[in-house]
Amino acid sequence: MKKLAMMSAFAALVATAGAADEVTDTLSAAMDAYADGDIQYALDELAYATQLLNDMKADGLEGYLPEPQPGWTMAINDEAAANMGFLGGGAMVEAQYSGGGPAFTITMMADNQMVLSMGAMLGNAQLMAAMGPIERVNRQSFLNQNGELSALIGNRVLIQAAGGNLPDMLAHLETMDFREVEDFGR
DSSP, X not given: OHHXXXXXXXXXXHHHTOSOOHHHHHHHHHHHHHHTTOHHHHHHHHXXXXXXXXXXXXXXXXXXXXXXXXXXXEEEOTTGGGXXXXXXXXXXXXXXXXXXXXXXXXEEEESSHHHHHHHHHHTOHHHHHHHSOEEEETTEEXXXXXXXXEEEETTTEEEEEESSOHHHHHHHXXXXXXXXHHTTTO
């Protein structure tokens, strides 16, 4: 009975996914492996499908990065999300900004264990203030630890800026719409 219910859930997921693509093909392969009793291959395929979906989610997160200010360029680190499985899954995007002063990096991570564990620290204004100065950006509090800025948006999206001059990093962060970031992936 459990096997039938699980296969039905897989079938519904694949059917609602629409046209065949790598995700639906992988889910179909997982269903076939499960039906054949090859549990390990089914798990491997499900893990791969999860990776593909997380990659899609990370691509969506990229759209929330701030555009480079005049005189600056932005380079996306395409390898940044590769190790998200080791960090508990979720989405990650990283960009380096250079040209107008010392280069810096903005990293965004969403929906993973590391972000959740930082929630207790970055979600508590009193604790943040005890850890270092607070920089306010568009009503959002960023913890400033030796010039590295960190904020938790909506208790699920961690934004960090590091490596550059504080005014340059703040100028870029000020262009972000944190309310939109809070709704990421929903």
